[in-house]
Amino acid sequence: MGAVEQTGISIQLLNSMNPFINRRVFFQIAGTGVAGCFVSPFDLFARTASPYPPQAPQVTLLNTAKNVIFILLAGAPSQIDTFDLKVGPWTPADFRATTINGIDFPEGLMPAMASQLNRIAIVRSCQSSALVHALLQTWTQVARSPASATGKIAPNIGSVVALEFEPKRAADQRLPGFVALNSTGGLVKQGYLPGRYSPFDVVAGNNGLANITNPDGDAAFAEQYSVLQALEAGGIRRSDFDDMRDFYSSAREIMNDPGVNAAFRTTGAERVRYGNNTFGTSCIVARNLVNANLGTRYIQISLGGWDNHQNIYTPNAGIYPPARQLDAGLANLISDLATMPGANGRTRLDETLIVVKGEFGRTVGSLTDLKGRDHYFVHFALFAGGGVRGGQVLGETGADGQHVELAGWSEDRPVLAEDIAATIYSALGIDYTTVRRDDPLGRGFEYVPSTNDWLAYPIRELF
Structure with a gap:
């Protein structure tokens, strides 16, 4: 074999x-x-x-958004049961497959998202570069192969965003530029960048941030902090401790700002509306962070449960729990942001690019012998807000979903993780062709890597 x-x-x-x-x-x-x-x-x-011979990209940035909410569907959802629906004898009746404004959709599985199709754009021509969960979840977050030289030191896209927006931070913006919610063990952090650009990794609770008050009281904490500063001033000078100083300083600012904790609080009514689960609560917190404008520009939320190798259609199991969580959380996130006023007559949804994506897709057609779907290269990505024109579908996979038949965008090839990253950077006004010269390998770190015969581009047709 x-x-x-x-x-x-x-x-x-x-x-x-x-x-x-x-x-x-x-x-x-x-x-x-x-x-x-x-x-x-x-x-x-x-x-x-x-x-497709490469040509130097003409870098005209989209510059349509100021925030990003990236939802990683860890485990890889079945595209033909969700956002690239293919109806066959395998399709459960309770999916209630229907066509809404030309988009085939499982209204019974995700009824709330069915009402938001006019606000989202679906890219059905995505294709992964491998079929290994850990490898591709990392690849999705760093926009390159983790096995490559720079892949081993690469920061999360969110860390790059935090670095780029650092000069624009106001003095009263206390939160880190990158916040991660409901993360799994696969969260990529700041790579070779300074620790201040690491994600603030939080499991969203009901009553705000945990452990932000000193059990001995504010006065005791202030005294202890003063002693720490005095010790550092007396002898610690090396840059090796810069990350530690940043951590202490940032943590103290968060502790002393009541507005920060308020952004992490949720109400019982909100939690019920968002599905009454950790993912839904994470979506509420993401909404609050965007609206509070406390310095966070990139929010990553994880939702697992999609690795349905067996019994994918078992009622109240298989695909149903994660799909229902995504349905309530994402639909209400989009709807709420669309009603929140932003700057210059825009809404918070106008200011915020939402990207939803798994690491790859799942096999198409009839189920396997285990009544599930295995790993597959073709998959989807979903976009909303941040200047995206909703109600559209880019790309086609044909009647059976076997392969990408129509790319649906300017490059006339499947969309890769690198193109998604270029789209995110461009929407934020960040030059995705940037090459930093501060990496420890001395190779130059490309925000989005390219090769001699292949270049990544933003998906401009979304906007």
């Missing part, structure tokens, strides 16, 4: 993934052994024998 088959990725699957695949490219994939067997046929094809 070859390396490809040993991973559970069949030759038929590889051949079905890309209409451009040929014998030479297939043997390039097979010849790479264990590493290559996890690589998308498109990924290898596009970057070794691309029919």
